[in-house]
Amino acid sequence: MKTMIQDNRRKYFSLLVIAFCSLNSVYSQELPLDHPDKKKFTSTVVFQNGEEKMMNGYGEVSFGEEYFSRPLNERVERGFTYVVSSRGINYPEKSNEENAGVRFNLTFKDVILGNGTGFDDPTYGAQRRDALNAAFRYFSEIINNTGEADVQIDPSFFQNITMNSTPPLATSVAPSNASRGFNDCLAFRHLNTGTDPSSSLPDGILSFNFGNNINYNYNFAGAPTNSQYDFYTVAIHEIMHMLGFTSYCNADGSSQAANNVFTAFDEFLLNPSYNPLLVSSGSGSSMTVAVPQVSYLTSNDLWFDNLNGVSTPVYAPATFSASSLDHFDNLRSSDKFVMNYSLSKGEYYRYLHPDEANALVRLGYDINVSMATSVEDMPESNADARIYPNPATSGDGVKINLRGVNKPEILVVVYDMLGRVSYSKVVVSNGSGPLTAIDPHNNLAPGMYVVIGSSKDELFNQKLVIE
Numbered sequence: 200m201k202t203m204i205q206d207n208r209r210k211y212f213s214l215l216v217i218a219f220c221s222l223n224s225v226y227s228q229e230l231p232l233d234h235p236d237k238k239k240f241t242s243t244v245v246f247q248n249g250e251e252k253m254m255n256g257y258g259e260v261s262f263g264e265e266y267f268s269r270p271l272n273e274r275v276e277r278g279f280t281y282v283v284s285s286r287g288i289n290y291p292e293k294s295n296e297e298n299a300g301v302r303f304n305l306t307f308k309d310v311i312l313g314n315g316t317g318f319d320d321p322t323y324g325a326q327r328r329d330a331l332n333a334a335f336r337y338f339s340e341i342i343n344n345t346g347e348a349d350v351q352i353d354p355s356f357f358q359n360i361t362m363n364s365t366p367p368l369a370t371s372v373a374p375s376n377a378s379r380g381f382n383d384c385l386a387f388r389h390l391n392t393g394t395d396p397s398s399s400l401p402d403g404i405l406s407f408n409f410g411n412n413i414n415y416n417y418n419f420a421g422a423p424t425n426s427q428y429d430f431y432t433v434a435i436h437e438i439m440h441m442l443g444f445t446s447y448c449n450a451d452g453s454s455q456a457a458n459n460v461f462t463a464f465d466e467f468l469l470n471p472s473y474n475p476l477l478v479s480s481g482s483g484s485s486m487t488v489a490v491p492q493v494s495y496l497t498s499n500d501l502w503f504d505n506l507n508g509v510s511t512p513v514y515a516p517a518t519f520s521a522s523s524l525d526h527f528d529n530l531r532s533s534d535k536f537v538m539n540y541s542l543s544k545g546e547y548y549r550y551l552h553p554d555e556a557n558a559l560v561r562l563g564y565d566i567n568v569s570m571a572t573s574v575e576d577m578p579e580s581n582a583d584a585r586i587y588p589n590p591a592t593s594g595d596g597v598k599i600n601l602r603g604v605n606k607p608e609i610l611v612v613v614y615d616m617l618g619r620v621s622y623s624k625v626v627v628s629n630g631s632g633p634l635t636a637i638d639p640h641n642n643l644a645p646g647m648y649v650v651i652g653s654s655k656d657e658l659f660n661q662k663l664v665i666e
């Protein structure tokens with residue numbers, strides 16, 4: 200009898216636990232950051248009848264907006280464009296001053312339309328614009344390139360959280376050319392060179408979900424409560440996608456943009472053996488990108504070939520989703536990334552993780568990593584350099600440890616025994632002593648090599664054997 204009562208108690212207790220968990224999951228809800236229809240938000244630049252247009256993954260074509268034909272000053276005066284630079288918001292036009300950093304020209308469609316919602320909302324519009332401007336300002340401070348980017352903030356959307364649906368918090372588009380191989384996005388090209396790759400089109404497009412039961416914290420100087428989603432964090436995340444932290448890879452390994460067309464980010468994806476996931480061959484219009492083994496895409500074992508020889512876990516869950524491959528994975532790391540695929544209430548980030556700042560360096564940006572991550576430089580240590588594994592087997596990723604070498608840029612050159620250059624690259628040291636991969640694509644044939652690292656003076660000279 201006693202046992203029966205205990206059993207019943209246990210049963211009630213488990214029911215209570217279940218009830219508590221389901222309530223709890225409603226209130227600490229984790230929402231996906233991005234839209235589930237990835238093809239719709241994939242965009243490439245196409246030319247039709249001599250005109251530049253954007254085409255999404257379904258082949259739907261859109262044009263540049265009329266406002267692009269108006270002078271920037273007029274757009275700023277009319278209040279729908281904000282110029283964001285490290286010097287402030289709407290600071291007078293960037294002068295010829297060097298190292299002024301990058302500039303973002305943000306144009307809010309809600310404000311142009313005067314729709315009274317989203318960023319034009321009479322109550323919340325101003326704080327939403329302020330928080331988004333602040334997130335862009337963070338990037339203007341950490342990106343040392345000197346160009347600019349035209350960012351279009353599309354009309355906001357309004358999807359509520361329900362018992363059965365977890366709507367995305369935002370959408371982000373990073374248009375690129377549709378060339379075969381690995382393409383830099385327009386934002387990168389404009390920010391890097393200062394030359395507008397496409398004057399009638401935006402370099403990036405963002406949109407945000409202000410569904411009225413999504414409670415946001417817009418105060419980027421303070422933390423969200425446990426019932427709030429942090430808007431600044433959502434903004435940082437979507438801006439990262441717009442800067443090129445995005446994959447075009449579909450569930451079947453093909454491109455969702457066009458045949459053989461991938462992103463610069465895709466080039467750095469590594470398979471479970473730490474070899475490139477997407478391998479190109481040929482060049483120009485005959486370039487092809489081989490379809491990877493499809494099981495890799497849901498292996499929970501993909502990586503980003505990051506700076507300093509670090510491999511960062513890439514989101515590749517057992518069921519392929521729109522968020523697969525273009526996020527990092529907090530579940531596979533003891534660290535937390537802004538570029539995780541989802542965000543929970545109360546969770547917030549004010550800086551990028553070093554791996555995220557380094558990923559931008561990988562994509563070609565000139566990033567002030569210590570400022571981006573708010574991490575102090577590590578103390579100096581004795582200069583030494585090591586290559587490992589050494590001897591290495593052909594196909595191993597050979598890494599070079601430059602810890603303690605305190606030079607901003609180190610040229611690493613691998614010579615074969617006939618003195619021919621087999622591999623060379625400039626390694627950017629961020630003061631913390633990098634660990635970097637040499638020969639990331641495993642092209643070194645068996646043999647003996649000499650690796651020389653130099654800055655102004657020769658720093659080291661070491662033999663490497665590939666077996």
Ligand SMILES: [Zn+2]
Nearest residue numbers: 232233440540
């Ligand atoms: Zn995302």
